[in-house]
Amino acid sequence: xxxxxxxxxxxxxxxxxxxxxxxxxxxxxxxxxxxxxxxxxxxxxxxxxxxxxxxxxxxxxxxxxxxxxxxxxxxxxxxxxxxxxxxxxxxxxxxxxxxxxxxxxxxxxxxxxxxxxxxxxxxxxxxxxxxxxxxxxxxxxxxxxxxxxxxxxxxxxxxxxxxxxxxxxxxxxxxxxxxxxxxxxxxxxxxxxxxxxxxxxxxxxxxxxxxxxxxxxxxxxxxxxxxxxxxxxxxxxxxxxxxxxxxxxxxxxxxxxxxxxxxxxxxxxxxx
Amino acid sequence: xxxxxxxxxxxxxxxxxxxxxxxxxxxxxxxxxxxxxxxxxxxxxxxxxxxxxxxxxxxxxxxxxxxxxxxxxxxxxxxxxxxxxxx
Numbered sequence: 001x002x003x004x005x006x007x008x009x010x011x012x013x014x015x016x017x018x019x020x021x022x023x024x025x026x027x028x029x030x031x032x033x034x035x036x037x038x039x040x041x042x043x044x045x046x047x048x049x050x051x052x053x054x055x056x057x058x059x060x061x062x063x064x065x066x067x068x069x070x071x072x073x074x075x076x077x078x079x080x081x082x083x084x085x086x087x088x089x090x091x092x093x094x095x096x097x098x099x100x101x102x103x104x105x106x107x108x109x110x111x112x113x114x115x116x117x118x119x120x121x122x123x124x125x126x127x128x129x130x131x132x133x134x135x136x137x138x139x140x141x142x143x144x145x146x147x148x149x150x151x152x153x154x155x156x157x158x159x160x161x162x163x164x165x166x167x168x169x170x171x172x173x174x175x176x177x178x179x180x181x182x183x184x185x186x187x188x189x190x191x192x193x194x195x196x197x198x199x200x201x202x203x204x205x206x207x208x209x210x211x212x213x214x215x216x217x218x219x220x221x222x223x224x225x226x227x228x229x230x231x232x233x234x235x236x237x238x239x240x241x242x243x244x245x246x247x248x249x250x251x252x253x254x255x256x257x258x259x260x261x262x263x264x265x266x267x268x269x270x271x272x
Numbered sequence: 273x274x275x276x277x278x279x280x281x282x283x284x285x286x287x288x289x290x291x292x293x294x295x296x297x298x299x300x301x302x303x304x305x306x307x308x309x310x311x312x313x314x315x316x317x318x319x320x321x322x323x324x325x326x327x328x329x330x331x332x333x334x335x336x337x338x339x340x341x342x343x344x345x346x347x348x349x350x351x352x353x354x355x356x357x358x359x
Contacts, residue, residue, distance in 0.1 A: 009350050010350055010351065057326075138299065193336075193340045194333075197336070198342035255329070256329060256333065
């Protein structure tokens with residue numbers, strides 16, 4: 001963890017990579033996602049198993065709040081059978097919240113724990129890794145395509161792809177198809193990049209504020225008490241302010257990912 | 273040696289343009305949307321909870337392109353691929 005300030009940020013931006021070239025895998029993102037997924041299943045499973053119809057405990061009331069919130073959002077948009085979509089939306093919402101909350105852990109603590117376990121690099125925030133967000137959004141894309149086939153049939157979906165916005169004339173087949181493919185591909189790209197951009201920028205601002213630590217450590221070493229106090233108090237205040245703002249961003253981005261997933265799947269499901 | 277300084281200089285300029293123009297777009301967009309929200313809230317106060325939920329959704333969507341730009345700018349600031357290709 002010691003080192004110059006110029007190495008601090010690139011060191012904290014490196015993933016723990018396993019493998020070479022195309023087959024390299026970011027082991028830290030995978031392991032964090034697995035841990036948080038198991039934590040989510042365990043928490044909500046425990047609430048479901050202990051659920052009573054009498055006076056609920058506070059934890060059960062909280063889980064019911066989350067489930068009803070997600071269900072309310074789905075009911076407004078999707079008018080079909082919710083038995084698959086509602087658990088999917090709940091999973092996306094709570095898992096993305098859990099993953100994003102890893103950003104609030106102070107930056108050097110995961111490094112301490114990981115180097116105790118022998119890993120040189122460890123990035124705790126899975127959603128600041130573009131691979132994680134694209135994995136989720138490509139899954140949503142595949143669900144959109146599957147629901148389109150299910151609702152319209154193979155022939156109907158192909159017909160709609162080639163004749164949809166402009167009309168049925170054979171000269172218009174190519175423009176229709178290009179437009180439909182662009183619309184289809186822009187959905188997962190925008191979903192993934194929105195979540196990745198928000199989380200990566202947030203994490204980077206935390207690291208930039210942490211660079212102030214080098215400044216006040218240097219001032220303390222030189223005996224400059226005023227500089228030390230200014231740097232220390234400034235760092236604490238700025239980290240607190242950005243952390244409080246980031247809590248809002250975390251919840252908002254998870255909510256947007258969930259609502260857009262539901263909207264895209266319900267748009268694929270409607271007949272004409 | 274001047275080539276590296278040139279790449280860094282142009283990268284710094286580009287980062288300023290990315291973040292600046294993105295911020296202009298995002299802030300004007302949210303300003304317009306916020307003013308419409310306040311107008312409709314004053315006109316129909318009973319709709320405030322519904323409209324507020326929709327407004328936060330739109331804040332996230334409007335901010336998306338700006339924050340993607342910031343993420344790309346940060347990437348170029350700290351792990352500049354143009355510089356890496358040179359050295």
